[in-house]
Amino acid sequence: MKKTLSLLLLVFIVGTTFAQDRPREKRGDQDRKERREDFRKAYANLTPDQIATLKTKKMALALDLTDAQQKDILAINKDLATKHKAKVESFKEMKEKEEKPTVEERFEMKNAMLDEQLAVQTKMKNILDEDQYKMWKRSQHKKHGKRDHRMAARK
Known part of the structure; x- marks a missing residue:
């Protein structure tokens, strides 16, 4: 009886040990990183007009925009995408030259970015109805x- 009970206990322990899966964060992590990098490269090759069109269509689906709203938002998105492409290029140039912005330059960039966000928010408030704006x-x-969560995780 003791041998049978010991054997069953041993089989149970061995079975549960081998049934354990790898930790969730390690499973397929490399594949996910590669797919994300491929997406970034493909997205980087899009023109500002293409980016604006995609973003506007996503907003149209999410917010149920009218045609007039889509046209107005497309113009805003084109402007934003063009400015974003220019900023990316300037940052690439700075990185190649191994230059870092000064504290004053960082303040000015952050201040300009926040001013731009406020302007976009005001434009959206004028274009969208109340429910769409809340969404x-x-x-x-x-x-x-x-x-912000991803940035904190990097540090």
Whole structure:
């Protein structure tokens, strides 16, 4: 009886040990990183008009925009995408030259970015109705919250 009980206990322990899976964060982590990098490269090759069109269509789906709203928002998104491409290029040039912005330059860049965000927010408030604007604000908070979380994780 003791031998049978010991054997069953041993089989149970060995079975549960081999049934354990790898930790969740390690499973497929490299594949996910590669897919994310491929997406970034493909997205980097898009023109500002293409980026603006995609972003506007996503907003149209999420917010149920009218044609007039889509046209107005497309113009805003084109402007933002063009400015973003220019900033990316200037940062690439600075990185190649191994230059870092001074404290004053960083302050000016951050200040300009916040002014731009305020302007976009005002434009969106004028274009969208009240419910659409609330949904858009919520999506902006989610997007920025994820970015802030990723930035904190890097440090």
